Amino acid sequence: MAILGKKTKRQEAGDNIFWTTMADLLLGLAIIFMTLFVLAMTGFSQNAIQQKQEQIKASEELIEKLEKENIKAEVDEMTGDIKISDLELFEVNSWTLSSKGRQYLDKLIPIYVDTIFSKQELIDGINNIIVQGHTDSQSFSGLKTKDEQFTKNMELSLKRANSVAEYMFKTNYNKAYSGKLRNMLIVEGKSFSEPILKSDGTEDFDKSRRVELKLTVKRWDISQAFGF
Numbered sequence: 150m151a152i153l154g155k156k157t158k159r160q161e162a163g164d165n166i167f168w169t170t171m172a173d174l175l176l177g178l179a180i181i182f183m184t185l186f187v188l189a190m191t192g193f194s195q196n197a198i199q200q201k202q203e204q205i206k207a208s209e210e211l212i213e214k215l216e217k218e219n220i221k222a223e224v225d226e227m228t229g230d231i232k233i234s235d236l237e238l239f240e241v242n243s244w245t246l247s248s249k250g251r252q253y254l255d256k257l258i259p260i261y262v263d264t265i266f267s268k269q270e271l272i273d274g275i276n277n278i279i280v281q282g283h284t285d286s287q288s289f290s291g292l293k294t295k296d297e298q299f300t301k302n303m304e305l306s307l308k309r310a311n312s313v314a315e316y317m318f319k320t321n322y323n324k325a326y327s328g329k330l331r332n333m334l335i336v337e338g339k340s341f342s343e344p345i346l347k348s349d350g351t352e353d354f355d356k357s358r359r360v361e362l363k364l365t366v367k368r369w370d371i372s373q374a375f376g377f
Contacts, residue, residue: 199270200270200271200274200366201227203268203270203271203274204227204228204229204271204364204366205226205227206268206271207229207264207265207268207271208224208225208226208227208228208229209226210264211224211229211231211260211261211264212224212226214260214264215257215260218256218260220253220256220257220260221234221237222237222257228363228364229265229364230361230362230363230364231257231261231361231362232356232359232360232361233253233257233313233359233360233361233362234355234356234358234359235309235358235359235360236355236358237249237250237253238250238253238254238309238312238313238360239309239312242305244305244308244309244311244312245312246312246313246316251316254313254316254317254320255320255321258316258317258320258322259320259321259322259323261322261362262317262320262322262323262326262330263322263323263326265278265364266323266326266329266330267323272329274366274367275333275364275365275366275367276333276365276366276367277333277334277335277364277365278330278333278334278335278362278363278364279334279335279336279337279361279362279363279364279365280310280311280313280314280317280334280335280336280337280360280361280362281310281336281337281338281339281360281361281362281363282305282306282307282308282309282310282311282313282336282337282338282339282360283306283339283340283341283343283344283357283358283359283360283361284302284305284306284340284341284357284358285341285344285352285354285355285357285358286298286302286341286344286352286354286357287354289301289302298341299340299341299342300340302340302341303338303339303340304338305338305340306338306339306340307336307337307338308338309338309360310336310337310338310360311336313360314334314336317330317334318330341357344357345357345359
């Protein structure tokens with residue numbers, strides 16, 4: 150049987166030095182990581198604040214220009230998103246732009262596109278421009294189930310959004326932005342999934358029928374901050 154001897158003081162000192170060195174190394178790495186994390190978060194916060202400031206500036210400019218041209222549209226002051234009533238664009242239950250709708254977009258789209266794309270700091274932080282169609286929840290005749298109503302309205306909302314997106318390229322905006330617009334533009338149909346409600350909680354059918362122009366901003370990825 151092997152006999153295990155006691156460690157000498159020199160061996161114990163060597164072991165202590167090893168573990169002390171490892172502990173110092175881990176502590177040092179933790180401090181470095183935390184420092185990088187704080188720096189990355191600080192940079193992210195500054196970028197996020199700057200992005201929001203640019204969105205607000207663009208919103209204010211859009212509101213001012215649309216009011217000057219007497220264009221009726223609801224603009225979100227914080228995001229620059231625009232809600233357009235279907236009455237400005239289409240006949241009832243139609244996805245074809247009316248003459249009034251084309252005239253409306255001829256005025257609105259150049260203001261919208263030129264304002265958004267002329268601000269480089271803003272456009273650098275944008276992923277997509279979404280044209281989003283919405284309907285109310287009133288029933289189509291001949292359809293029995295809620296699912297049938299939803300999918301029928303989905304078709305209508307998508308076709309309306311696509312009609313607006315297609316016509317955007319025919320308006321007199323600065324065509325130097327066409328490439329970026331093609332890369333960023335997305336069309337969505339939302340059916341009646343996002344209704345506008347009145348103060349009493351019931352659906353406002355007139356306001357629910359709309360097309361929205363929405364911006365989606367880039368999300369910060371922590372792996373990019375550390376080069377992973």
